[in-house]
Every structure is written in C-alpha cells, then in structure tokens.
Amino acid sequence: MTLPPVLRKAALVAHVVSSVGWLGAVVVFLALAVTGVASDDEQTVRAAYVATGVAATYAVVPFAFVAVASGLVQSLGTHWGLVRHYWVVVKLVVSVAALAVLLLQLDSIRLLADAAARAPLAPADLSAARTSLVVHAAGGVLVLLVPTVLSVYKPRGVTRYGRRRAAAGGAVPVERAPA
Secondary structure, X not given: OOOOHHHHHHHHHHHHHHHHHHHHHHXXXXXXXXXXXXXOOHHHHHHHHHXXXXXXXXXXXXXHHHHHHXXXXXXXXXXXXXXXXXXXXXXXXXXHHHHHHHHHHHHHHHHHHHHHXXXXXXXXXXXXXXXXXXXXXXXXXXXXXXXXXXXXXXXXXXXXXXXXXXXXXXXXXXXXXXX
C-alpha cells in the first residue's frame, strides 16, 4: 500500500521533524548532563539535573516515540517498504534499540532529577548515575547519527524479501528514488 502524495509528504514531514527533534533533544540532554558533572556551582548542578528530567520526559521520549511511529508509517506507506531494503531495516533496529535504552534509563534520570530538586548534590553523590547520564547521552547522539546518515545516503542493498518481491513483479527500487 502506498500513501497518497499528500499523506506521504505529511508523514515525511512528521518523521523528519521528530527525528531531528529527537537528536537535538539528546544533544541538549548531553549538554545538561556534562554541566552537572563538570560544574562546581551547586545551583548550576541542581538546575542541570532537574532540567535533564524535564528534557527527557517532555522532549526526548515524545520525539523518540513519534520518530519511530512515523518511520513505520513512512516505510509501510512508501515504495521503500519496512523490510525490502537493508538501510530501512537497520534504521528501524537502531531506532527501536535507542528507544528501549532510553526507556530503561528513565528511572535513573528521574531519580537524579528528584534528588537534585530536593537537596544539593555533593560531587560524590550519585556519581555513577551522573556519569551514566553523560555516557548514555553521548552514545545516544552517536547512535542517532546512524539512521540520519542512512536516510540521506540510502545505501544499496535489497533484502531477501525485497528480491522475492522484485522477482514477483512488485515495485522494489534497487537504486535511490528521486528526492
């Protein structure tokens, strides 16, 4: 099933905006996490960790869900398909894995944000959780660059399913489609 052009373009806009938003929100989260580890100012540290909780809950997580959902709509509603091309499959796997890691980290993020909201944090307080925020956010930025690059370059490579569809007369482009 291919979406009509108006819906296809609307879904593409939703996917691009949410994907860029997800990446941007993770970059902001990383900046806040680094600030929390690096700053010597008690108020700055507290504000940074409270802000990480807000950023994760109201920006990172919603953008992540919309990016994955709109990616599914895009793949199922266009000629690219969900499992016809390796680059689409890799984007899906990487995005779902990133979303899963994010959801697993939410409790730590909220714990640190709540602790910072209640009282000042000494440099040794929750140091493993603080370091984990930086590591996971930096890893998240790097991981989210993978689907971004794949979306731009769309490397060749059709899956076994894609080859079967092409052999059966299904429209499976091997080359890049025009932008």
